[in-house]
Amino acid sequence: xxxxxxxxxxxxxxxxxxxxxxxxxxxxxxxxxxxxxxxxxxxxxxxxxxxxxxxxxxxxxxxxxxxxxxxxxxxxxxxxxxxxxxxxxxxxxxxxxxxxxxxxxxxxxxxxxxxxxxxxxxxxxxxxxxxxxxxxxxxxxxxxxxxxxxxxxxxxxxxxxxxxxxxxxxxxxxxxxxxxxxxxxxxxxxxxxxxxxxxxxxxxxxxxxxxxxxxxxxxxxxxxxxxxxxxxxxxxxxxxxxxxxxxxxxxxxxxxxxxxxxxxxxxxxxxxxxxxxxxxxxxxxxxxxxxxxxxxxxxxxxxxxxxxxxxxxxxxxxxxxxxxxxxxxxxxxxxxxxxxxxxxxxxxxxxxxxxxxxxxxxxxxxxxxxxxxxxxxxxxxxxxxxxxxxxxxxxxxxxxxxxxxxxxx
Numbered sequence: 001x002x003x004x005x006x007x008x009x010x011x012x013x014x015x016x017x018x019x020x021x022x023x024x025x026x027x028x029x030x031x032x033x034x035x036x037x038x039x040x041x042x043x044x045x046x047x048x049x050x051x052x053x054x055x056x057x058x059x060x061x062x063x064x065x066x067x068x069x070x071x072x073x074x075x076x077x078x079x080x081x082x083x084x085x086x087x088x089x090x091x092x093x094x095x096x097x098x099x100x101x102x103x104x105x106x107x108x109x110x111x112x113x114x115x116x117x118x119x120x121x122x123x124x125x126x127x128x129x130x131x132x133x134x135x136x137x138x139x140x141x142x143x144x145x146x147x148x149x150x151x152x153x154x155x156x157x158x159x160x161x162x163x164x165x166x167x168x169x170x171x172x173x174x175x176x177x178x179x180x181x182x183x184x185x186x187x188x189x190x191x192x193x194x195x196x197x198x199x200x201x202x203x204x205x206x207x208x209x210x211x212x213x214x215x216x217x218x219x220x221x222x223x224x225x226x227x228x229x230x231x232x233x234x235x236x237x238x239x240x241x242x243x244x245x246x247x248x249x250x251x252x253x254x255x256x257x258x259x260x261x262x263x264x265x266x267x268x269x270x271x272x273x274x275x276x277x278x279x280x281x282x283x284x285x286x287x288x289x290x291x292x293x294x295x296x297x298x299x300x301x302x303x304x305x306x307x308x309x310x311x312x313x314x315x316x317x318x319x320x321x322x323x324x325x326x327x328x329x330x331x332x333x334x335x336x337x338x339x340x341x342x343x344x345x346x347x348x349x350x351x352x353x354x355x356x357x358x359x360x361x362x363x364x365x366x367x368x369x370x371x372x373x374x375x376x377x378x379x380x381x382x383x384x385x386x387x388x389x390x391x392x393x394x395x396x397x398x399x400x401x402x403x404x405x406x407x408x409x
Contacts, residue, residue, distance in 0.1 A: 034278025
């Protein structure tokens with residue numbers, strides 16, 4: 001029995017290392033390509049900003065529409081309601097952890113970047129690494145045979161909910177932090193010159209009677225990706241879910257010529273996102289006019305370790321608890337959610353930072369460090385989780401707390 005157990009763990013180790021290393025090596029290759037292109041070939045900052053805008057305005061919406069309309073059905077949503085619920089729960093836990101970081105590590109993590117920590121913790125990569133790793137596991141593990149399409153659908157559907165939160169809540173958090181910093185800088189400059197800046201709601205006594213008219217805001221349909229609610233990505237997600245929930249529309253749209261075209265075009269989005277994230281490490285410094293990063297290397301390493309190890313463990317525990325309580329019956333869904341929990345931050349975050357024109361260099365450095373460290377953390381996490389998932393008793397009997405504690409210890 002001991003020999004068989006040792007052999008099983010050895011096979012799990014090999015499967016985990018092989019699947020994780022291949023997927024992360026691909027991502028690192030694309031990151032390196034982005035760095036090389038931005039440094040030596042495509043050196044214009046405006047070009048890379050244009051690439052990010054093309055991704056946000058067109059390519060990512062194409063990917064979202066193709067993936068989400070195929071994955072969303074009335075039957076699926078009635079059975080998969082746990083996916084948005086777990087996405088929301090994990091987002092809340094991640095945000096709370098991001099808020100706690102500057103209080104626990106005061107000397108390393110400046111409090112003014114609290115929203116940045118929360119964003120980098122909350123939105124994981126759900127396509128570029130989890131999907132290839134999942135496909136590799138399907139080829140190696142008997143209990144995942146024939147579940148490739150099922151797991152991919154879960155991954156893309158979970159990614160749609162995560163993207164919706166990133167491009168609405170995440171973008172709003174980043175812009176609020178930017179506006180707060182800009183106001184503090186302006187207050188400091190005016191205070192040094194003896195001028196006091198008006199607070200929101202305050203009004204000068206001697207305001208002109210006929211001030212210049214305030215320009216009217218642009219209509220919602222031309223705000224595009226500059227608006228957190230009506231940008232193309234959030235609109236495409238909501239429209240895709242609506243189409244998927246209406247059977248006649250879904251049957252007419254999915255597998256049609258238009259759908260196939262969107263699927264074909266959208267497939268270019270994940271690799272281009274990663275390449276752009278690598279490029280942001282170069283043009284982020286140019287955008288900052290050569291200034292040093294506002295976050296130290298020690299803080300970057302600390303944030304990466306918290307995200308990949310501490311937060312990954314917490315989210316894994318939540319997933320196993322949900323499986324034990326009968327909320328996650330499918331092993332494919334469990335594996336997909338565990339891979340997302342163990343993965344680094346989403347490449348889309350660098351696009352959000354580029355759109356906000358704020359902390360581009362800092363975001364790219366945190367993302368790169370996570371991509372490097374995940375080469376070590378992901379195989380270890382996969383070995384542990386594959387071993388636990390192989391043990392059917394782990395999620396089917398005993399108390400959740402007892403099983404989780406025993407398994408991880």
